Amino acid sequence: MTYENILVETHGKVGVIRLNRPHALNALSAGLIEDLNKALEAFEADKGVGAIVLTGSEKAFAAGADIKEMQDKTFADVFIEDFISKWENVAKTRKPVIAAVAGFALGGGCELAMMCDFILAADTAKFGQPEIKLGVIPGAGGTQRLTRFVGKSKAMEMVLTGRMMDAAEAERAGLVSRVVPAAQLFEEALKVAATIAALSAAAVYAAKESVNRSYETTLTEGIRFERRIFHSLFATEDQKEGMKAFVEKRAAAFRNR
Numbered sequence: 001m002t003y004e005n006i007l008v009e010t011h012g013k014v015g016v017i018r019l020n021r022p023h024a025l026n027a028l029s030a031g032l033i034e035d036l037n038k039a040l041e042a043f044e045a046d047k048g049v050g051a052i053v054l055t056g057s058e059k060a061f062a063a064g065a066d067i068k069e070m071q072d073k074t075f076a077d078v079f080i081e082d083f084i085s086k087w088e089n090v091a092k093t094r095k096p097v098i099a100a101v102a103g104f105a106l107g108g109g110c111e112l113a114m115m116c117d118f119i120l121a122a123d124t125a126k127f128g129q130p131e132i133k134l135g136v137i138p139g140a141g142g143t144q145r146l147t148r149f150v151g152k153s154k155a156m157e158m159v160l161t162g163r164m165m166d167a168a169e170a171e172r173a174g175l176v177s178r179v180v181p182a183a184q185l186f187e188e189a190l191k192v193a194a195t196i197a198a199l200s201a202a203a204v205y206a207a208k209e210s211v212n213r214s215y216e217t218t219l220t221e222g223i224r225f226e227r228r229i230f231h232s233l234f235a236t237e238d239q240k241e242g243m244k245a246f247v248e249k250r251a252a253a254f255r256n257r
């Protein structure tokens, strides 16, 4: 399938989605979000895909919502269509999604990256929530997710001033898992995604769900949830294979059963 605003390919068990509106720094138009959702749905349904990489160009992961497309909308327009609600599909994807960010990740671009399971950043990456300069506020989770990643003080400064954070600051603040040289970003993201895709899918889904649960519940409930999920994995063949392989000093061959 071909799309107007994204490029889609697979590398072994890794699905890659590349945002591709170079003339607009990958601004997130309605068409791009529609393409992105279709590609995510296709990768979710593809049993041959175990992890997904979401990336952009050298200059921009994405410079936010498409301002030209959004500028004339009225309150009634955005309220009735529930503008932005369709963007959440990345966060709802069960397969792991890794954001590989080079250049600008601003506004909705930063929010999209934060919906992924983790962010690998090039040393050229710049993150920010500049919506305040447009007379609005972040609308795709920026005030909520950024605060959970970097804490209230830094999130508040960024949201109130629109200041950008470079890759080094983003790593120190816990927004990104690692920073790599720009030339190595894509290969590194593919490598990490391939490592995850080779593991037991049941364990990977369970791990993702369990980490995400920590955002939504108390510590006591979260720990109980984790333990029950851990118990349930003993019902899989992959648990038997993983532990047997360790004891036999060989690589495990997971079959997603």
Ligand SMILES: CC(C)(O)CC(=O)SCCNC(=O)CCNC(=O)[C@H](O)C(C)(C)COP(=O)(O)OP(=O)(O)OC[C@H]1O[C@@H](n2cnc3c(N)ncnc32)[C@H](O)[C@@H]1OP(=O)(O)O
Pocket: 023, 024, 025, 027, 028, 063, 064, 065, 066, 067, 068, 069, 084, 104, 106, 107, 108, 109, 111, 130, 131, 134, 137, 138, 139, 140, 142
């Ligand atoms: C999702 C929500 C609800 O949270 C809302 C949002 O996301 S609001 C959008 C937040 N993002 C921004 O405010 C960033 C806007 N862009 C910029 O500030 C700058 O483009 C830049 C700092 C990222 C890069 O600057 P520069 O290198 O000077 O490039 P430009 O000449 O400005 O841009 C090149 C080209 O891209 C178009 N562009 C850039 N960003 C957007 C955008 N968000 N929407 C639409 N178009 C965008 C820009 O207009 C230029 O195109 P031309 O006008 O020259 O055709």
